[in-house]
Amino acid sequence: MFICSKCGKCCTMMKYLQQSLPEEFADFRELAKELDSGDGICRYLDREARLCRIYESRPLLCNNALFFEQRLKDLMTREEFDKILNFSCKTIRSDEILQ
Ligand code: SF4
Ligand code: SF4
16 A cells, blocks of 8 residues: 655656656656746645645646556556555655655
C-alpha cells in the first residue's frame, strides 16, 4: 500500500520529470513541461499550503490510481507499483533527487 503524506515535494520536480521520464512516457514529459512554471514547480501547486489547487481534476501523471489503471496494469501488479511509489517517494523526500 502507498500513502502520500502530501508534502508537495514531487510537485516541485517538473524539470526532473522532463529530463528523466523514458521514451514510452514522452507525453508525460510534455505535460511536465506545460505544468512547469519556470522554476520546476508546478503552476498548480499552492506554494504556501503545499497542496494541489486542481486536485480533483489533476492530470494522469499525478493520479496514481488512474495512471495504474490506464497505463500500467498490464505491465505489473498494483503491489509492484506501490513498491515503486514507496521507493520513489522516499528518495524524493530524502533529497537524493536534485532538481
Ligand atoms: S513526495 Fe511523496 S509524500 Fe510528498 S507529495 Fe510526493 S508522493 Fe506525496
Ligand atoms: S497538477 Fe497538482 S498534483 Fe500534479 S504536479 Fe501540479 S500541483 Fe502537483
